[in-house]
Amino acid sequence: MDYDILLYAMLSLGGLGLLFGLALAVVAKKFAVEVDPKVEEILDLLPGANCGGCGYPGCAGYAEAVASGEAPVTGCAPGGPELAEQIGKVLGVSVENAVRKVAVVRCRGDKEHARDAFTYYGVPRCSAAQRLDDGPKACVYGCLGFGDCVEACKFDALVMGSDGLPVVIEDNCTACGACVTACPRDIIALIPYDEPVFLGCVNRDRGKAVKEVCSVGCIGCSLCSREKGNPNGGIKMDGALPVLDFDHEDHDFSDPLRACPMSCFVRRLPAEGAADDENEDAA
């Protein structure tokens, strides 16, 4: 066996490796792209789901935008307030208390309560059904129940219930807003996590027109916007639909929940003090 051959081979290959290694090292130093160390630091903090809820292309896009001051530190919904605080530390800015939000389905017109106008055989998607004479549901505002929102959710926080309405699994919900965008009827909304009550209807018609299509739809009676139904205020009428102002001081929507003749309000957290078992839980 000629050990020389082995030696030459090792020497030449090793030499080449050393040469290229050195070249790479020099080039890497000399032509290094300057990356803001903050970007990398923030990127490490981000959840890495690339959900797009912040409006930027993935977590890396958001990290860059935050580091350059373009995006707010509270922009990452899945990370929540803790992450905002951490990012704030990296950037050296103080974080105003970011409110944790949660998605709610503002429709109670399930198969039992809301009427169908016709049978739909087309593409089983809300966005497609919506285009055929405003969908098979008689209520043109109500949930179509094909689950575009369920498909859009990247965190398994939405499932389609057997009654034809999506159900939010609040523990999983990161309030990224993908479902809000996916819904062609703007039924899903983000509300502050500690709000116990919200309005479960988005129908803008009045009285008879609503009752004809759904037995739990808002008829626009405006009781909840008046002193009688809601002594603490915080609800204004927009046409025939009440708008809840969650920023209103000392609001308490438990009163309109009791007053609403169509029981359109939904309690999603147990009432403070006495348990209120009358209303079905949203989740």
Place this chain on the structure above:
Amino acid sequence: MTRFVEVIARRDCKSFFTSGMEICRRRVKSRPSLRGDLTATGQRGCGSGRVVAKSTAFRYQKHEPPGAPWRARQPEDGMALTFKGGIHPPEFKHFTEDKALVEARRPGLVVIPLAQHIGAPAKPVVGKGDTLKAGQLLGEPGGFVSAAVHSPVAGKVLKIADHPHAMGGLKPAVIIEPAEDGGDGEWELMEPIAEPGRVEPEKLVERIRAAGIVGMGGATFPTSVKVVPPKGHEFDTVILNGAECEPFLTCDHRLMLERGEKIVRGLEILLQITGARNGVIAIEANKPDAVAHLKELTKDSARISVVKCKVKYPQGAEKQLIKAVTGREVPVGGLPFAVNVLVQNVGTAYAIAEAIYEGKPLVERALTLTGPLVSEPKNLWVRLGTPVSELLEQCGGLKGEAARFIMGGPMMGMAQHRFDLPVAKGTSGLLFLPPPPPEAFTEGPCLRCGKCVDICPMNLVPCDAALYSRAGNLDEAERYGAADCIECGSCSFVCPAKRHLVQSIKLLKPSVLKRRAERARAAK
């Protein structure tokens, strides 16, 4: 890669025969299926053939510069003109094809939607309580691309209010209560033009606009806009579309048979307006009586010819008809004026003749009320605005429950769920079908069989375009043809997995088109 080879019979070109057929055979081997191509041109086993070019667009540019004289493709007797791809769904025309057009009863209530056409809705010029004569103007065009609407009956305006519309939702409409005395006594007509040959074309276009005429095949594009090509273009050919390729529908067929004279006169007016040299009436081969009748009517005319097209869907689609009749191919994203052709439905030609010679606005049309569920299917001559329920009553009602109701043909019509919809300018058929078997709409996974690709008359890739459309991927959907889809539904018809192909493409098509338009604007 060129998508197809076209063979045209030429008895006097024997020398090309061998090479032509060879190229065909080679192509057969190099592509998974050329079955469509060969049967499509009806040339399999024919005596002689010649490869004209690899692409018709190329042929057109090279051998037929715009404005050069040409003749409609003249196939041998017994052969029919056609295009690549397409399908042959069951025709179901036997329900009504032998039944003469029947004048429908005067409606008890007339609903005239202000938007019955593509473009801006008409602006109402009448108010609540106004007394109307038949033919009186109800709404004037709301823009350049728009059309006037007229009252089909004498009567009184009940109100101008939102009413269910065939395209979905509620749209403003003039609701008229016809006069009790029959209301047909008084017509308000425009001045007839007895000799259109001596009138300037502009005047004729103006009259077409005043009469509110739109494309009656279903697309309802305002005719007065369509007959005037953009600057720098001119028409050398006018094709009257009498293909009526949708299954079930027979109203154009009956119109050609019973009122062919006016159709031919309408075509003559179109030829005069456009200055085109050739007028072609294209009829599918399953209407031999209409072909013979119109041939007889036009035998003295040097400019007008009648051609027979192969029975195939979508033979009556504009671009496919142009391809079949002239061999020209409308470029991607382009309109027929790009190849100097104007296509109009036979019903539109009839309406034009009435507007010119009689001064009558577009207030009536032929339609087919048919389907296995209808007691007495009929071809009806209907006043616009008549509610569907009244027409259904005149046809003996429905034989079964829970029917599917489609406005238009079964392939491209819109499914509806209410019977109080009015007949509009583009309503060519009212179709009542039994409920579908449940499995008919259960989608399976794509088999990658390529059938949809083979038959797509626009040479697109429907299976992939549909996938990307559903995923909302604009770039890829456009790449596979979502923007050029004519929504004929051949792909969904042929798909063995029953995938909702055309339906999915339709979902994203508006966004793709919008983006394409924005890009074109940015390029300028």
